[in-house]
Amino acid sequence: MTAPTTLSAKDVADKLDTDAKTLRVFLRAASIPKDEATNRYVFTAKDLPKLKKQFKEWREARIATTANHPMQNEEPAAARIAGHELSGAQHAYAAEHLIEEARSRKTSVSKLPNTIIHNVIEDALLEADDSDMSK
Known part of the structure; x- marks a missing residue:
C-alpha cells in the first residue's frame, strides 16, 4: 500500500480559498501541530x-470580532485613504x-475593493462641497 500524498500549507490554503499567511495564523490559533521531523505543517x-x-468557523468568528471593534479597523481605514488630499473632516x-x-x-477594511475606497473618497469630497455651499 502506498503512503497518502501530502499537501503543503500552500495547497491547503488554495483549497480553503485563502492565502498561506492567513492559513498559518489559523493553524496556530487552532493549535494544529507541525510534523516533528520537518517542523512543517503536513x-x-x-x-x-x-x-x-474548522477554518470556516474560525474565519467567521474572527470577522465578527473585528466588526465589533472599530479601533481594529481605524488604522487600515486611514491607510486606505492615505495619499488623498482630504481635509480633517473629509478624512474622518x-x-x-x-x-x-x-x-x-x-470583512476587514484592508480587503475592501478599490472601487469602494474611491467611491467613499468621492463621497467625502462631495460631502465637503455640499457643506461649503450651505454656508
Missing part, C-alpha cells in the same frame, strides 16, 4: 473536510464610512 486530502469546517468621514462598509460586508 496534510493529506483526508484532512481537508475537517480543516475546511471617509474613515468612518469605510469601517461601516467593511462591517456591512463582514
